[in-house]
Amino acid sequence: MKKFFSLSLIMILILSMLAGCSTVESAGKANDDNTLVIWTFFGDVKLMAKKFEEKYPNDHVIVKVFPGDQYKTKLQTALQAGGDDAPDIFDLERSYMGKFINSDFPVNLTKIGGEELVKGYVPYVQELGRDKDGDLMAVADTSSPGGFWCKKANAKKWLGTDDPEKISKMVESWDKIIKLGEKINKKSHGKVHLISHFGDVYNVEAYHLQPFVKDKTLQIDDGWKKAYKIQKEIFQNDVGAHLEFMSAGWNNALNEGNVILTAMPAWASFMIDNEDGKAENKYAVAKTPKGLYFGGTYRAINRASDKKKLAYKFLKFVTSKEWQQFNLEKTGNAPALKSVYKDNFDSYTSPLTGHLKILKQYYDLVEDVPAQKAGKYSEDLLGTWRIVAGQGIKDDKDFNDVVTQFKKKVRILYPEIKVK
Amino acid sequence: MKTALDRSRFGFYFVTPFFIIFLIFGLAPILYSLYLSFTSWDGFTDPVFVGFANYKRLLGDTLFFKSILNTMIIWIFSIVPQLILALVLAIILNEKFLRGKNFFRAVYYFPNIVTPVTLGVLFSLMFDWQTGSVNHLLVSLGIIDQPIYWLNSPWLSRIIVATVIMWQYFGFNMLVFIAGLQSIPQELYEAAEVDGANRLQVIFKIMLPLLRPVLLFTMITSIIGGLQLFDAPLMIGDGPENSTMTMVMYLYETAFKNFNYGYSAAIAYAIFIIILIFSIVSLKSQARKKD
Numbered sequence: 001m002k003k004f005f006s007l008s009l010i011m012i013l014i015l016s017m018l019a020g021c022s023t024v025e026s027a028g029k030a031n032d033d034n035t036l037v038i039w040t041f042f043g044d045v046k047l048m049a050k051k052f053e054e055k056y057p058n059d060h061v062i063v064k065v066f067p068g069d070q071y072k073t074k075l076q077t078a079l080q081a082g083g084d085d086a087p088d089i090f091d092l093e094r095s096y097m098g099k100f101i102n103s104d105f106p107v108n109l110t111k112i113g114g115e116e117l118v119k120g121y122v123p124y125v126q127e128l129g130r131d132k133d134g135d136l137m138a139v140a141d142t143s144s145p146g147g148f149w150c151k152k153a154n155a156k157k158w159l160g161t162d163d164p165e166k167i168s169k170m171v172e173s174w175d176k177i178i179k180l181g182e183k184i185n186k187k188s189h190g191k192v193h194l195i196s197h198f199g200d201v202y203n204v205e206a207y208h209l210q211p212f213v214k215d216k217t218l219q220i221d222d223g224w225k226k227a228y229k230i231q232k233e234i235f236q237n238d239v240g241a242h243l244e245f246m247s248a249g250w251n252n253a254l255n256e257g258n259v260i261l262t263a264m265p266a267w268a269s270f271m272i273d274n275e276d277g278k279a280e281n282k283y284a285v286a287k288t289p290k291g292l293y294f295g296g297t298y299r300a301i302n303r304a305s306d307k308k309k310l311a312y313k314f315l316k317f318v319t320s321k322e323w324q325q326f327n328l329e330k331t332g333n334a335p336a337l338k339s340v341y342k343d344n345f346d347s348y349t350s351p352l353t354g355h356l357k358i359l360k361q362y363y364d365l366v367e368d369v370p371a372q373k374a375g376k377y378s379e380d381l382l383g384t385w386r387i388v389a390g391q392g393i394k395d396d397k398d399f400n401d402v403v404t405q406f407k408k409k410v411r412i413l414y415p416e417i418k419v420k
Numbered sequence: 421m422k423t424a425l426d427r428s429r430f431g432f433y434f435v436t437p438f439f440i441i442f443l444i445f446g447l448a449p450i451l452y453s454l455y456l457s458f459t460s461w462d463g464f465t466d467p468v469f470v471g472f473a474n475y476k477r478l479l480g481d482t483l484f485f486k487s488i489l490n491t492m493i494i495w496i497f498s499i500v501p502q503l504i505l506a507l508v509l510a511i512i513l514n515e516k517f518l519r520g521k522n523f524f525r526a527v528y529y530f531p532n533i534v535t536p537v538t539l540g541v542l543f544s545l546m547f548d549w550q551t552g553s554v555n556h557l558l559v560s561l562g563i564i565d566q567p568i569y570w571l572n573s574p575w576l577s578r579i580i581v582a583t584v585i586m587w588q589y590f591g592f593n594m595l596v597f598i599a600g601l602q603s604i605p606q607e608l609y610e611a612a613e614v615d616g617a618n619r620l621q622v623i624f625k626i627m628l629p630l631l632r633p634v635l636l637f638t639m640i641t642s643i644i645g646g647l648q649l650f651d652a653p654l655m656i657g658d659g660p661e662n663s664t665m666t667m668v669m670y671l672y673e674t675a676f677k678n679f680n681y682g683y684s685a686a687i688a689y690a691i692f693i694i695i696l697i698f699s700i701v702s703l704k705s706q707a708r709k710k711d
Binding site for chain 2 (some may be wrong): 387408414
């Protein structure tokens with residue numbers, strides 16, 4: 001009996017030690033040739049997989065969702081380690097995709113005829129998926145247009161109209177925004193602001209200026225000086241409500257209306273409280289002074305995958321008109337194909353904006369965004385600039401001081417970049 | 421007949437799993453990190469040996485030195501009020517006449533069971549410039565006219581982070597102090613009473629001197645914990661001019677935001693050396709005081 005207990009104890013200890021070393025099959029991955037494994041941070045990919053399986057009943061897709069900030073580290077480790085645990089397709093977010101698509105991990109789609117996938121795509125969407133040599137490494141199934149969201153009643157009260165076209169005209173330049181903002185600030189005794197934050201200028205201008213790194217050398221586009229001046233004016237004249245993008249106050253203002261125009265991506269409409277349909281038909285979307293987009297989800301094929309053909313078939317499906325039309329109708333995610341935009345100009349409406357046909361505005365905005373590659377450093381350096389310049393504005397620093405501070409930080413964080 | 425050595429074999433069997441697990445999950449990553457600290461590695465290509473380049477870079481890295489300074493400032497701002505508060509509460513809650521003291525001991529310990537991430541989020545919402553409850557309260561009480569932009573000031577940001585840490589750990593230290601106070605022989609209090617000592621004299625002549633080993637224990641544990649500050653400040657952010665970026669936050673950002681694993685391994689070893697120095701100093705001072 002004693003022996004039996006000690007043996008059982010030893011078995012339990014050994015089994016619990018080995019539990020972490022489960023096989024791939026037990027982790028949910030089937031090994032047959034028709035099963036694809038996708039890693040993502042975005043839950044909606046399950047819908048995509050379901051529709052793919054409906055179209056191709058013999059194929060099967062396993063979607064593993066890893067929400068949160070740790071996804072990219074997990075993905076990098078899995079791709080490095082290789083083997084059966086690595087996914088066949090992996091999703092990448094705009095903020096770090098530049099590093100992955102410029103590595104050896106993804107399949108070069110251009111070399112396997114992938115250019116056909118992005119034919120007819122919004123230019124900025126397809127360019128972001130290219131590596132430094134211009135080869136296509138990843139594709140998106142959506143574009144991520146942003147615009148000025150406003151409560152119709154609020155716009156009517158303070159701007160005299162809730163017509164998106166008229167509002168767009170009123171805010172077509174930063175100079176107009178500053179003048180209008182000052183007027184509203186005065187009229188409301190500082191209680192109502194035209195925009196949320198001077199950071200809106202950064203969000204709009206960032207992708208219209210040259211990337212910070214060219215040939216491994218730091219370059220600062222002259223446009224940043226102009227943008228900095230505008231941001232300072234907005235801050236000092238209380239045109240913005242000093243509410244940082246996606247902060248608690250920003251969300252309150254979006255729902256309560258003490259900010260008239262909130263620069264926000266289409267995909268962030270979940271931030272509007274629409275419980276029991278109370279926000280339906282209450283909002284309008286106007287154009288920002290220049291084309292605007294926020295984020296983006298891209299999909300690449302793992303170079304080590306032995307199911308590249310099936311993976312390509314999946315990418316072909318998600319870049320198709322069929323899926324993007326369905327996705328637009330079902331989730332409201334803006335398409336990446338220009339033809340899907342155009343086909344829906346006169347028909348597509350969303351519950352929050354009621355009868356308004358918002359796709360034409362979004363189309364104009366995404367078409368206005370310059371096509372730029374994701375780049376290995378672009379998002380990191382934009383983030384660093386945003387912090388340094390933001391602090392400079394609050395501390396009323398001169399632009400040259402901000403540049404000095406920025407260069408100092410780049411030298412510390414990225415010694416491999418040449419800073420003149 | 422079995423010898424003592426034969427019998428002791430079973431002891432080795434029992435401790436073997438620990439050592440196997442430690443070798444795989446403890447020692448191996450430690451040694452691998454040491455190797456990585458001599459390489460340049462972004463996780464996308466193979467590591468390239470660069471010798472002492474990462475350590476050389478570290479010596480000129482002003483942001484790293486700033487993160488050390490931030491950590492020290494936050495640690496001092498949290499440990500001093502934390503220990504004073506814990507000690508005062510321990511003395512009060514150790515009084516015999518106090519009713520319901522077990523209830524208060526439990527209540528003061530509660531913050532310690534909340535995760536630091538939650539506390540970080542909670543405090544960042546409380547001290548939000550426009551929507552934070554602290555500003556709302558101060559404005560409604562008429563103490564301030566305009567909301568204070570707490571997290572835009574380097575010193576206020578550090579104080580807020582220190583407050584989070586203080587609030588989380590004062591209950592734990594209070595319990596440690598109560599345990600220390602309860603180990604003081606009752607006869608000493610009685611003798612003091614007979615000698616006519618007042619309450620303050622009892623505190624300063626009996627309680628505090630006999631509590632010294634416990635105080636040193638809390639100091640050492642708080643040094644190690646304080647120098648590893650990470651989760652709560654991470655939730656509050658880097659702060660203006662990186663004023664709340666601690667050493668471990670810098671390590672995390674270098675590794676997992678900038679994908680610079682080689683350099684972050686060097687930072688990890690630098691942090692290890694700093695903690696080691698502080699721990700040795702504490703232990704030495706403890707030994708000296710014992711002598």
